[in-house]
Amino acid sequence: MAGGLLSDKYLGQPESSGAALDTTSLSKYKRFVDDWGGRKLFQELLLTLRAVADRHQFRIYDEVVRYILDRPAVAGVIVGVRLGVADHREDNSGAFQFSLAPENLGHIQSVLIRPRDLYQIIGDCGDKYRA
Numbered sequence: 001m002a003g004g005l006l007s008d009k010y011l012g013q014p015e016s017s018g019a020a021l022d023t024t025s026l027s028k029y030k031r032f033v034d035d036w037g038g039r040k041l042f043q044e045l046l047l048t049l050r051a052v053a054d055r056h057q058f059r060i061y062d063e064v065v066r067y068i069l070d071r072p073a074v075a076g077v078i079v080g081v082r083l084g085v086a087d088h089r090e091d092n093s094g095a096f097q098f099s100l101a102p103e104n105l106g107h108i109q110s111v112l113i114r115p116r117d118l119y120q121i122i123g124d125c126g127d128k129y130r131a
Contacts, residue, residue: 037115
């Protein structure tokens with residue numbers, strides 16, 4: 001979930017930097033957000049996700065997990081946790097309680113078609129794991 005950035009916690013908040021990015025994941029994904037389209041477009045995505053979630057009473061987090069799971073080439077998601085710091089196993093089951101209607105997907109997609117192509121910018125981030 002982009003190190004936690006894809007959540008209500010960052011909706012409408014000023015741009016995070018320095019000490020506010022207190023984990024390696026937050027720092028890394030903040031750079032991805034900057035390359036992807038920047039703070040303004042990311043906030044627009046969060047607002048769109050919140051609007052869809054409000055109509056159906058679910059969390060942005062659950063909506064993102066459901067969206068990813070519904071992609072044709074995706075068989076599962078890996079949700080990161082920080083042992084002893086954050087345990088959301090119970091919370092994560094929310095993504096399995098609903099499906100996203102076509103009109104919801106359209107709203108989300110209207111934002112997702114506008115950013116820069118991260119694959120073109122950073123390449124295949126999995127290359128470093130291949131021999």
